[in-house]
Amino acid sequence: MRFMAFAFKNLFRRPLRTGLTITGVALAVAVAVSLIGFNIGYRQSIDVSIDKLGFQVMIMAKGCPYEAATMMLKGGTGLVYLPSSTYDKVRSDPDISAITPIFVGVAEKEGSGISDESASSFAIISGIEVESFVSMKPWMTMSQSAGHQGGRWFADEATGEVVLGFEVAEYEQRKVGDSYYMSITPYGQTEPVMSEFKVAGILERTGTQDDGTVFMPIGLARSLFNRPTELTIVGFKLKNFSGFALRQFEQRWAQLPEVQVVGLQQVKTTLVSLVETAQTMIASVAVVAIIVAIIGVINSIMMSVFERTGEIGIMKAIGASKSDIFQIIWLETMAICLGGGIGGILLALSGTSLVEKAIQSLIDFGTRGSMVAITPQVMLVALLGSAVVGCFAGLYPAWRASSMRPVEAIREGE
Amino acid sequence: MSNNTETMVAPIISARGLKKHYQRGIETIKALDGVSLDIRAGEMVSILGPSGSGKTTLINLLSCLDAPDAGELLIAGRSVSGLVEEELVNVRQGVLGFVFQKFHLLPTLTVAENVELPLMFLRRAVDREKTLEILRQVDLENRAGHLPKELSGGQMQRVAIARALITDSKVLIADEPTGNLDKANGEAVFALFRRLVSEKNLAVIVTTHNLALGGLADRIITLEDGLVIDEHLRQ
Numbered sequence: 163m164r165f166m167a168f169a170f171k172n173l174f175r176r177p178l179r180t181g182l183t184i185t186g187v188a189l190a191v192a193v194a195v196s197l198i199g200f201n202i203g204y205r206q207s208i209d210v211s212i213d214k215l216g217f218q219v220m221i222m223a224k225g226c227p228y229e230a231a232t233m234m235l236k237g238g239t240g241l242v243y244l245p246s247s248t249y250d251k252v253r254s255d256p257d258i259s260a261i262t263p264i265f266v267g268v269a270e271k272e273g274s275g276i277s278d279e280s281a282s283s284f285a286i287i288s289g290i291e292v293e294s295f296v297s298m299k300p301w302m303t304m305s306q307s308a309g310h311q312g313g314r315w316f317a318d319e320a321t322g323e324v325v326l327g328f329e330v331a332e333y334e335q336r337k338v339g340d341s342y343y344m345s346i347t348p349y350g351q352t353e354p355v356m357s358e359f360k361v362a363g364i365l366e367r368t369g370t371q372d373d374g375t376v377f378m379p380i381g382l383a384r385s386l387f388n389r390p391t392e393l394t395i396v397g398f399k400l401k402n403f404s405g406f407a408l409r410q411f412e413q414r415w416a417q418l419p420e421v422q423v424v425g426l427q428q429v430k431t432t433l434v435s436l437v438e439t440a441q442t443m444i445a446s447v448a449v450v451a452i453i454v455a456i457i458g459v460i461n462s463i464m465m466s467v468f469e470r471t472g473e474i475g476i477m478k479a480i481g482a483s484k485s486d487i488f489q490i491i492w493l494e495t496m497a498i499c500l501g502g503g504i505g506g507i508l509l510a511l512s513g514t515s516l517v518e519k520a521i522q523s524l525i526d527f528g529t530r531g532s533m534v535a536i537t538p539q540v541m542l543v544a545l546l547g548s549a550v551v552g553c554f555a556g557l558y559p560a561w562r563a564s565s566m567r568p569v570e571a572i573r574e575g576e
Numbered sequence: 577m578s579n580n581t582e583t584m585v586a587p588i589i590s591a592r593g594l595k596k597h598y599q600r601g602i603e604t605i606k607a608l609d610g611v612s613l614d615i616r617a618g619e620m621v622s623i624l625g626p627s628g629s630g631k632t633t634l635i636n637l638l639s640c641l642d643a644p645d646a647g648e649l650l651i652a653g654r655s656v657s658g659l660v661e662e663e664l665v666n667v668r669q670g671v672l673g674f675v676f677q678k679f680h681l682l683p684t685l686t687v688a689e690n691v692e693l694p695l696m697f698l699r700r701a702v703d704r705e706k707t708l709e710i711l712r713q714v715d716l717e718n719r720a721g722h723l724p725k726e727l728s729g730g731q732m733q734r735v736a737i738a739r740a741l742i743t744d745s746k747v748l749i750a751d752e753p754t755g756n757l758d759k760a761n762g763e764a765v766f767a768l769f770r771r772l773v774s775e776k777n778l779a780v781i782v783t784t785h786n787l788a789l790g791g792l793a794d795r796i797i798t799l800e801d802g803l804v805i806d807e808h809l810r811q
């Protein structure tokens with residue numbers, strides 16, 4: 163008989179005690195794993211929500227209005243432009259994960275026939291780089307309602323195409339493929355120039371000011387306004403979004419004399435603080451859970467080894483050396499911890515998916531993603547962690563019992 | 577008395593002036609207060625004495641399961657005083673076999689596995705034939721696959737004796753082996769000891785309260801208050 167076989171016989175022929183010990187370890191592991199998984203999942207789903215905000219920070223020239231309403235009121239006169247050198251400077255910032263340049267201009271609309279008697283109304287034009295812009299606002303999709311089918315983005319080098327915000331199209335009753343007219347006054351001239359564009363696509367309603375915007379390639383917008391290298395807004399996403407990172411970023415770039423840094427207000431005030439408090443709370447709960455789990459594992463293993471002090475004494479009396487005892491206890495503890503670890507992970511996986519389903523049936527978070535992310539790394543760490551903790555927990559009573567004289571150990575075990 | 581020429585043979589266990597004192601508060605309990613004895617192959621020695629006279633203490637010292645406060649102990653000619661734990665394991669292994677009052681079989685192992693357990697610690701190969709042969713000597717060959725809980729007390733004690741025999745021990749040391757057995761089973765155990773002494777030339781040391789059983793040994797030693805007060809050969 164080898165030690166391995168002996169250890170397994172000890173475990174399998176005491177199914178109740180082995181089962182209880184494994185259950186103890188499994189429960190501890192399950193609690194820790196689900197909380198850590200929840201922490202990670204929560205962080206991920208918050209990250210997704212932050213992603214959905216589009217850009218988190220904007221840089222624009224000092225004094226430039228960035229609310230659509232203000233632009234309308236001022237008739238575009240308040241717009242101030244940044245030189246492209248500013249863009250080149252900020253794009254090298256190490257903390258940003260995405261950047262997109264935007265050229266905003268205001269065009270006149272005349273004789274649309276639907277608007278009131280006033281000769282001119284305005285259209286806000288955003289010149290954009292399609293790929294970087296859309297990657298920041300991934301929810302912007304082409305509307306598929308009647309007359310809107312077949313919409314698409316324009317190519318960056320296209321010269322005669324625009325994409326309309328939902329409300330623009332609705333107001334002017336445009337369909338995909340229709341013509342769209344705007345008068346633009348190029349910089350340095352006084353007379354507006356009327357241009358005709360083809361509607362390449364119409365966006366789904368977003369509920370933001372993008373609904374009232376006409377999008378065109380940034381190069382086209384720049385040349386129509388005769389400002390070939392300038393831009394209005396630079397939108398950013400930060401790599402590790404937090405209130406702290408945001409403030410740091412703001413401070414860094416507010417030093418440039420020509421720019422103002424605008425963090426999205428609602429992001430700053432609500433989400434950031436919300437995320438941060440929730441994170442700390444969950445993290446501290448997870449720490450407590452891990453401590454409880456460690457104590458749980460230690461307790462289960464220690465009790466099961468202490469209980470066998472007498473048996474260890476007998477094994478010593480019939481010829482077992484200290485290292486023999488250690489090997490046996492180590493093997494048994496390993497088996498219990500791995501069993502408990504695997505059981506705990508399975509328990510956490512099934513338990514959290516049940517709880518999640520229950521919660522989601524009660525409250526609609528509007529999120530598709532899972533709130534609990536039990537990643538392979540978490541499982542591996544839980545498994546190794548319980549094995550390491552278990553071995554330390556098992557070795558102490560084993561050491562104690564094997565250090566006793568056999569007679570003492572036998573007497574204590576009686 | 578088995579054989580007078582055996583007194584010429586070197587003893588397997590030789591003890592001189594063994595002392596073991598326990599401190600209980602300010603009182604010193606002299607559990608053993610200078611005991612000397614020799615045990616040779618082929619003889620059965622019983623140790624008698626009232627409760628608390630030091631029988632278990634003496635047995636534990638002779639087994640190297642406990643260390644004396646004073647005195648000299650030679651096992652197979654080798655002095656064990658000052659040896660550390662791991663060295664004591666080596667001295668015991670293959671020489672001394674133990675039988676306890678409460679049997680102390682491992683509950684998770686079958687009869688055969690319990691008997692073979694010491695071989696695992698000695699890193700010796702298991703030979704099931706030999707196991708069965710030894711079980712036959714204790715009349716349990718048909719119980720090899722049973723768990724201890726399925727046996728009677730007398731059967732469990734015979735398994736424990738088989739376990740002590742598997743390593744070809746030279747000496748069997750048994751503390752109150754019949755303490756938990758009824759009269760018939762107790763007598764069977766002593767009869768088995770006698771047979772092992774004569775057939776295998778073993779030495780057996782056994783303690784007991786039972787004067788009749790003790791009287792079956794070749795030599796009867798009586799302890800009182802940690803001292804040998806009487807030693808005589810079987811009449």
Ligand SMILES: Nc1ncnc2c1ncn2[C@@H]1O[C@H](COP(=O)(O)OP(=O)(O)OP(=O)(O)O)[C@@H](O)[C@H]1O
Nearest residue numbers: 598605606607625626627628629630631632633634
């Ligand atoms: N670990 C110990 N600590 C303190 N005193 C002890 C210890 N072990 C034994 N003694 C004392 O030593 C004396 C001898 O005890 P021992 O167990 O050797 O007696 P015994 O002859 O085996 O008795 P019994 O027939 O009841 O088994 C007793 O007075 C006992 O109380």
Ligand SMILES: [Mg+2]
Nearest residue numbers: 631632633752
């Ligand atoms: Mg006793």
